[in-house]
Amino acid sequence: MVSRVIPVEDFDLVVFGGTGDLAQRKILPGLFRRYVAGQMPESARIIGAARSDYSDGDYCDLAHDAIVEHVADVDRDKLSAFLDQLHYIAIDAKGDKGWGELKDLIRSDVITAFYFSVGPSLFGDLAERLHSHGIADRDSRVVVEKPFGRDLESARALNRTLADHFDERQIYRIDHYLGKETVQNLMAVRFGNVLFEPLWNQHYVDHIQITVAEEIGVEGRGEYYDRSGAMRDMVQNHLMQLLCLIAMEPPSVFGSDAVRDEKLKVIRALQPVASHEIVRGQYDGADGMTSYREDVGDPRSHTESFIALKVHCSNWRWAGVPFYLRTGKRMKARSSEIAVTFKDLAHSIFPGDEARHRNILSIQLQPDEGMNLQVTIKEPGPGGMRLIDVPLDMTFADALGPENNDIPDAYERLIMDVIRGNQTLFMRGDEVEAAWAWTDPIIDGWEERGDVPKPYDSCSAGPEDAMMLMHRDGRRWRDIKA
Incomplete structure (x- = not known):
């Protein structure tokens, strides 16, 4: 019995915190495996965004090393093709640096998703700038990692922050279990x-x-x-x-x-x-x-x-x-x-x-x-x-x-x-x-x-x-x- 792999539609995925531990251990290796499985379109793009002043080439080198470390039996030709789909933007979550470049890079005719692989304290800043710069729209999706607060009061505050900029249907609170x-x-x-x-x-x-x-x-x-x-x-x-x-x-x-x-x-x-x-x-x-x-x-x-x-x-x-x-x-x-x-x-x-x-x-x-x-x-x-x-x-x-x-x-x-x-x-x-x-x-x-x-x-x-x-x-x- 062979499992069916159903390709997804074309997309742009922005990973805020794209140079971090989670991105290197899970997100980038996972996306590569989906690419190898034929589930990711050739035209899909993954855009790393973080404070570091990396070039696209620097980011590809980081992704290359992460995938080789965390994925068994890497097909080098497919890895090279996957890395061609990666981009990088040096961005300031609390300032204006990089947001204009990100807006220019994001396509308007594909699914757009934003992965907040950062601490909850930055969720509000990222959400606000995605909207003030016209990058996110009513069909965009945002992924947030736990912890979803540390008690009821902070969880409510976090939910209010996200709700100021996104509808509940746009918010994906991820629990890998x-x-x-x-x-x-x-x-x-x-x-x-x-x-x-x-x-x-x-x-x-x-x-x-x-x-x-x-x-x-x-x-x-x-x-x-x-x-x-x-x-x-x-x-x-x-x-x-x-x-x-x-x-x-x-x-x-x-x-x-x-x-x-x-x-x-x-x-x-x-x-x-x-x-x-x-x-x-x-x-x-x-x-x-x-x-x-x-x-x-x-x-x-x-x-x-x-x-x-x-x-x-x-x-x-x-x-x-x-x-x-x-x-x-x-x-x-x-x-x-x-x-x-x-x-x-x-x-x-x-x-x-x-x-x-x-x-x-x-x-x-x-x-x-x-x-x-x-x-x-x-x-x-x-x-x-x-x-x-x-x-x-x-x-x-x-x-x-x-x-x-x-x-x-x-x-x-x-x-x-x-x-x-x-x-x-x-x-x-x-x-x-x-x-x-x-x-x-x-x-x-x-x-x-x-x-x-x-x-x-x-x-x-x-x-x-x-x-x-x-x-x-x-x-x-x-x-x-x-």
């Missing part, structure tokens, strides 16, 4: 198969676990991370989005507003989280590794690098079903997984331990995207009715064949969706604000109590208290596997 193949396949599995949707409720589901574990520490992001922590950096956006896709009602159609309406209902149905249902942690150094406090340069930091929560969604579908969320840095493996654990049989005909088996649908987001459904069968061989659990494996690389192993990166998919004008996998302004309205009281609560994160060993599964969060409910976390 929603661009992952498996995340989208979650909707296909739920709503495209009669097998699962009738069971997707409190009558059949015992609990749901969502885990995003990282092997690395804060690395070079210490200053940013220590102001944010795991709750702001991961739970409020990434894990919240995964929870919404698991918990939402079937939308009337597969369209951007229909899907986002249902996600918003989930966020608004989330109950406040009690203090005993929250575990915060901070990694210690071990085996030559630095501790969190050493990494951020603050020996008294109380910012969490790990958090686990027990969350309830107060609606008919999920009444009484707990959602256990956890995410952390410097853990034993890099792994992101959603696990839907179904209830025990109402009555088992098998005695003793043979009755203790459960069906679990595991959705793996990284490192290898795929799904498997744990089912119970008889263990082969003589000796009576001994039951074992085996996975029905749906790993994409195995199931779809080698010609489909090259799954597009999340950024590749999402940037192409921007060009198509498809907002389904992007967060809406009211959705962002609702997420912060749920998150803020949790953060305010532990700050008022003066809670201190629990230490945990580097390369572990997190603090012991997180294990107890599950154990006292008679459950246990799934093992974190690479």
Whole structure:
């Protein structure tokens, strides 16, 4: 089976912050891969814009090195052709430098998109100048990166700033987790198969676990991370989005507003989280590794690098079903997984331990995207009715064949969706604000109590208290596997 690649229309994409880390690691390599796949028109143009006084040639050299570093098996001829589509403008986000040149370069008869790969403090300046210089119009699209504020107040201010210059239909708030193949396949599995949707409720589901574990520490992001922590950096956006896709009602159609309406209902149905249902942690150094406090340069930091929560969604579908969320840095493996654990049989005909088996649908987001459904069968061989659990494996690389192993990166998919004008996998302004309205009281609560994160060993599964969060409910976390 060969996947279909549908070309997008001709476009001009301006990447503000075009010399930055994100542009070099994700945006430029992702666009090159889409070019190689035949999805980008030969006439499409990528325009880097930043403060540095680069020429077009300098920028092509930067892009060349970034693509060679981050893309495997680069076709040199195709890379040369791709680089011919690149341009560069030295621009001052707060002044007039470069804006006239950018206006002259942008075409009026193609799709125009502006990627704000810069800090939120510059969003207003960029938006204002795009309009005052007549560069953006009512059909232009603007892509903004997280963080979408650090609390409800700042998120509202950011939304107002963008709304001063762009309609909501023009704004694409990008969360790369929603661009992952498996995340989208979650909707296909739920709503495209009669097998699962009738069971997707409190009558059949015992609990749901969502885990995003990282092997690395804060690395070079210490200053940013220590102001944010795991709750702001991961739970409020990434894990919240995964929870919404698991918990939402079937939308009337597969369209951007229909899907986002249902996600918003989930966020608004989330109950406040009690203090005993929250575990915060901070990694210690071990085996030559630095501790969190050493990494951020603050020996008294109380910012969490790990958090686990027990969350309830107060609606008919999920009444009484707990959602256990956890995410952390410097853990034993890099792994992101959603696990839907179904209830025990109402009555088992098998005695003793043979009755203790459960069906679990595991959705793996990284490192290898795929799904498997744990089912119970008889263990082969003589000796009576001994039951074992085996996975029905749906790993994409195995199931779809080698010609489909090259799954597009999340950024590749999402940037192409921007060009198509498809907002389904992007967060809406009211959705962002609702997420912060749920998150803020949790953060305010532990700050008022003066809670201190629990230490945990580097390369572990997190603090012991997180294990107890599950154990006292008679459950246990799934093992974190690479």
